[in-house]
Amino acid sequence: MFIRYRQMAVAACAALLVIASASSSIQAQQVPTLRVYIARHGQTDGNLNRIAQGWTDTPLNETGRQHAALLAQRLQGVQLDGIYSSTLSRSRETAQTVAATKRGVTVVSLPELREVNLGRFENLKFDDPALKTRPLGEERGPEDGEKPSEVSARIKTAVDTIRAKYQSGTVLIVGHAGIVGNVMRHLMNLTPQDVAGISMANDELYMVELPQGFPPKVFKFIPQANFKEL
Numbered sequence: 001m002f003i004r005y006r007q008m009a010v011a012a013c014a015a016l017l018v019i020a021s022a023s024s025s026i027q028a029q030q031v032p033t034l035r036v037y038i039a040r041h042g043q044t045d046g047n048l049n050r051i052a053q054g055w056t057d058t059p060l061n062e063t064g065r066q067h068a069a070l071l072a073q074r075l076q077g078v079q080l081d082g083i084y085s086s087t088l089s090r091s092r093e094t095a096q097t098v099a100a101t102k103r104g105v106t107v108v109s110l111p112e113l114r115e116v117n118l119g120r121f122e123n124l125k126f127d128d129p130a131l132k133t134r135p136l137g138e139e140r141g142p143e144d145g146e147k148p149s150e151v152s153a154r155i156k157t158a159v160d161t162i163r164a165k166y167q168s169g170t171v172l173i174v175g176h177a178g179i180v181g182n183v184m185r186h187l188m189n190l191t192p193q194d195v196a197g198i199s200m201a202n203d204e205l206y207m208v209e210l211p212q213g214f215p216p217k218v219f220k221f222i223p224q225a226n227f228k229e230l
Contacts, residue, residue, distance in 0.1 A: 032168035033211040038183055039174045041090040042067030043202045050126045054118035059089050067203045068097035074205055074221060080105050081169035084162060086113035086176065095174040112158035115176035119145030155182035184208060188216045
C-alpha cells in the first residue's frame with residue numbers, strides 16, 4: 001500500500017512539474033522573445049593542427065564544410081530573421097551555408113565578431129613555448145594582440161547592434177571559439193567570471209532565449225558523439 005501511495009505521490013509531483021513548465025512556456029510565448037543561436041565556424045586546418053589562428057583568414061577544410069552543412073541541417077525548420085558572421089572567411093562560409101537554406105535571409109558580416117587578434121603570436125601551435133610568453137590580460141602591448149577589455153568592447157558593440165534591430169525574433173551568430181563567451185556575456189548581462197569557462201567545439205550549437213520580463217535561458221545542442229556531456 002505504501003508503495004502504491006508513494007508511486008501516486010511521485011506521479012503527482014511529476015504532473016505539477018509538467019504543469020509549471022508548461023505555464024512558464026506559455027507565459028514566455030506571450031511576451032516578445034529574442035532567440036539567439038550561437039555557432040562556431042566549421043573546422044579549419046588550423047583547428048585540426050591546433051594552431052592559434054586569430055585574425056589569420058584560414059578557410060574551412062572538408063570537415064569544416066561538413067560542420068557547416070550539419071549546422072544548416074540542425075536549423076532546418078527554424079525561421080531565422082537574421083544571420084550574422086565575422087568578416088573572416090571561415091565564419092562567413094559557415095553562415096552562408098545556413099543562409100543558402102533560408103529564403104530571403106542574407107549574411108551580415110561584422111568586423112566586431114572576429115576572433116581574438118593575437119598579434120605576433122598568431123599562427124603558432126598552442127603547445128609552442130613562445131605562445132606561453134604572451135603577456136596576460138591588460139598587460140598586452142599593441143604587438144601582443146588584443147587586451148580582454150578591447151575584445152569585450154567590440155563584442156558588446158556587435159551584440160548591441162543586433163539587439164537594437166531585433167527586440168524579438170530569431171537570429172544566428174556564427175563566431176569563433178575566443179568570442180563565444182563574450183557574446184553570451186553581453187546578451188545575458190553576465191560578468192567575465194561567469195563566462196570564463198565557456199568553450200565551444202566546431203560542431204556545437206548554443207541558443208540563448210531572451211523573453212522580455214523573464215530570466216534568460218541557455219540551451220546547448222551537442223552531436224550524438226558527445227552525449228557523454230548530458
